[in-house]
Amino acid sequence: MANKILTFLEQRNGILKKSSLETAKEAARLAGELSYEVEAVAIGSNIEDLESLGKYGIGKVTFFKGENLANYSSSAYAGIVSNYAQKADADILLFSNSAMGKDLAPLVCVKLNAGILMDCISLEVSSGDIVATRPVFAGKALVEARINSQKKIFTLRPNVFNIGSLGDNKAAVTVENVENPDLRTKVVEVKKSEGKMDVAEAEIIVSGGRGLKAPENFRMVEELADTLGAAVGASRAVVDAGWRPHSEQVGQTGKTVSPNLYIAIGISGAIQHLAGMSSSKYIVAINKDKDAPIFGVADYGIAGDIFEVLPALTEEIKKIKG
Amino acid sequence: MKIAVCVSHVPDTATRIVIGSDGKTIDPNGVTYIINPYDEFAVEEALKTKEKLGGEVVVISLGKDANKETIRKALAMGADSGILLKDDAQRDPLGVAKALSEEIKAQGAELVFFGKQSVDYDNSITGQLTAEMLGYNCVSVVVDLKLEGNKIVAEREIEGGREVVETSLPAVITAQKGLNEPRYASLKGIMAAKKKQIEEKPAAGSEKTVEILKMKKPALKQPGRIIGTDKSAVPELVRLLKEEAKVI
Ligand SMILES: Cc1cc2nc3c(=O)[nH]c(=O)nc-3n(C[C@H](O)[C@H](O)[C@H](O)COP(=O)(O)OP(=O)(O)OC[C@H]3O[C@@H](n4cnc5c(N)ncnc54)[C@H](O)[C@@H]3O)c2cc1C
Numbered sequence: 001m002a003n004k005i006l007t008f009l010e011q012r013n014g015i016l017k018k019s020s021l022e023t024a025k026e027a028a029r030l031a032g033e034l035s036y037e038v039e040a041v042a043i044g045s046n047i048e049d050l051e052s053l054g055k056y057g058i059g060k061v062t063f064f065k066g067e068n069l070a071n072y073s074s075s076a077y078a079g080i081v082s083n084y085a086q087k088a089d090a091d092i093l094l095f096s097n098s099a100m101g102k103d104l105a106p107l108v109c110v111k112l113n114a115g116i117l118m119d120c121i122s123l124e125v126s127s128g129d130i131v132a133t134r135p136v137f138a139g140k141a142l143v144e145a146r147i148n149s150q151k152k153i154f155t156l157r158p159n160v161f162n163i164g165s166l167g168d169n170k171a172a173v174t175v176e177n178v179e180n181p182d183l184r185t186k187v188v189e190v191k192k193s194e195g196k197m198d199v200a201e202a203e204i205i206v207s208g209g210r211g212l213k214a215p216e217n218f219r220m221v222e223e224l225a226d227t228l229g230a231a232v233g234a235s236r237a238v239v240d241a242g243w244r245p246h247s248e249q250v251g252q253t254g255k256t257v258s259p260n261l262y263i264a265i266g267i268s269g270a271i272q273h274l275a276g277m278s279s280s281k282y283i284v285a286i287n288k289d290k291d292a293p294i295f296g297v298a299d300y301g302i303a304g305d306i307f308e309v310l311p312a313l314t315e316e317i318k319k320i321k322g
Numbered sequence: 323m324k325i326a327v328c329v330s331h332v333p334d335t336a337t338r339i340v341i342g343s344d345g346k347t348i349d350p351n352g353v354t355y356i357i358n359p360y361d362e363f364a365v366e367e368a369l370k371t372k373e374k375l376g377g378e379v380v381v382i383s384l385g386k387d388a389n390k391e392t393i394r395k396a397l398a399m400g401a402d403s404g405i406l407l408k409d410d411a412q413r414d415p416l417g418v419a420k421a422l423s424e425e426i427k428a429q430g431a432e433l434v435f436f437g438k439q440s441v442d443y444d445n446s447i448t449g450q451l452t453a454e455m456l457g458y459n460c461v462s463v464v465v466d467l468k469l470e471g472n473k474i475v476a477e478r479e480i481e482g483g484r485e486v487v488e489t490s491l492p493a494v495i496t497a498q499k500g501l502n503e504p505r506y507a508s509l510k511g512i513m514a515a516k517k518k519q520i521e522e523k524p525a526a527g528s529e530k531t532v533e534i535l536k537m538k539k540p541a542l543k544q545p546g547r548i549i550g551t552d553k554s555a556v557p558e559l560v561r562l563l564k565e566e567a568k569v570i
Pocket residue numbers: 208209210211212234235236237238249250251252253254255265266267268269270271272273276286287288289292304305306307335359
């Protein structure tokens with residue numbers, strides 16, 4: 001039996017994503033516990049600083065390099081990762097549960113005849129096997145599950161697995177040139193939403209709801225978000241009203257987020273909203289209705305008027321941020 | 323062109339989840355089921371494509387008899403026919419994808435729509451798995467779709483933006499909110515749907531690779547403190563965030 005874990009490193013513009021470093025660190029931790037080997041695979045045209053994976057406990061990185069691999073291509077990436085997993089004889093694969101990971105992991109799963117568990121929030125070793133915990137019903141329940149096939153794929157929810165302390169080793173990087181990737185499906189352009197941070201990746205989110213009364217009042221939310229270096233989120237009520245884009249919607253039919261700090265402003269806390277954010281580490285609510293359900297999950301609340309409290313909060317935070 | 327849409331039948335998003343007596347699934351008592359919200363975008367896109375290019379839309383759902391309600395809903399929106407792949411057992415996504423891919427092959431559908439995610443087990447992979455089993459191209463989480471002959475240009479949502487993806491038929495597309503505005507079923511549509519045929523057949527078998535050991539409720543967050551009712555509470559809030567929570 002092959003005793004190896006392979007972790008996929010995701011890059012955008014040649015820079016490794018934080019969520020795949022979290023995944024790499026977890027791969028190294030698991031490998032330690034299972035007495036497995038661990039290595040990483042990356043795909044792109046140029047990727048900075050792959051040696052630094054050593055700090056996360058990964059000794060070996062294989063970089064598949066090709067001019068036309070800078071952007072994601074599901075067909076090419078799935079082919080490369082699954083061929084390499086076979087060659088390296090890895091039987092556990094980890095991906096981040098990012099937009100790319102969610103697209104890529106199931107394709108690799110079929111190619112390898114593996115089993116798969118998505119969006120895991122913890123992986124625990126129990127009698128030599130991995131038991132994964134994952135949220136279901138938008139976090140209203142959790143399941144503990146196990147994969148019974150020989151090959152296993154897990155995707156890890158971003159921002160949940162701790163990177164913790166870093167070592168000071170360097171990884172050995174092998175470059176493999178890719179001449180003719182399978183580009184049947186390929187990204188030809190990446191359109192950025194004007195320089196804004198995405199709620200799915202932010203450590204702090206400032207979210208606004210219908211309590212803001214009008215779209216122009218979101219300026220206040222944006223100002224607090226800018227002060228904190230946070231992303232702006234929204235309830236479905238304001239997305240449906242066309243005040244905010246759907247990419248900002250948090251909740252069961254929006255994004256599931258688990259930032260360190262979630263500030264809900266004028267959001268009542270409907271079950272579908274809570275489903276998307278109740279696993280945030282700290283929650284603050286500002287709502288004039290002291291009985292609003294959002295206070296049921298908030299660590300700290302102010303039961304007052306947005307139009308008075310929010311500007312004062314922004315001012316106070318500006319003071320401490322200097 | 324034959325177009326297939328795969329739809330799942332899921333608990334209403336307002337449902338409070340109660341864990342069943344087996345400790346592994348939910349207690350279905352008192353739960354209202356609906357068509358998976360993302361699958362409405364999938365059905366709409368299939369209908370729009372048919373209106374533009376001609377063809378036929380077949381709706382496929384795998385599950386129990388009750389799934390027929392969800393198939394009926396898609397028929398009322400305008401789909402031509404429905405297929406229930408009957409299986410009373412709960413399957414993992416690979417098992418669902420296996421049976422769906424066999425049926426899609428049998429139907430000869432070249433373009434297949436899925437929702438990006440089923441709001442029950444939130445796996446977000448059945449479309450991709452099915453595509454790969456069929457050897458079809460796949461674009462997931464699609465918010466904009468253009469078809470020209472065999473060529474597909476789709477935009478998919480990613481963190482902080484969109485990717486423009488080029489590929490070709492045969493293909494699987496998984497629908498994200500924003501792709502379109504699903505139509506309401508008209509009274510005429512609802513009447514017509516009653517006459518449309520739902521073919522029933524056993525779902526192709528497949529072994530389970532994922533085993534659920536236990537379902538549990540997440541640890542309840544302890545409700546915290548309401549610090550105050552006006553802006554005089556702001557300095558204390560900021561102090562707590564800085565010193566107690568250490569998050570700013
Ligand atoms: C299928 C389905 C899926 C859904 N998915 C989602 C989802 O993904 N995300 C989501 O968010 N919702 C979702 N919903 C909608 C959800 O049920 C709620 O309708 C929605 O979250 C309410 O948004 P809100 O809190 O902004 O508005 P409201 O519920 O109207 O709350 C506004 C709040 O603002 C407060 N307020 C008003 N004025 C002030 C003031 N001056 N100062 C302070 N507070 C004030 C009020 O007390 C109130 O609590 C979904 C619903 C369905 C049916």
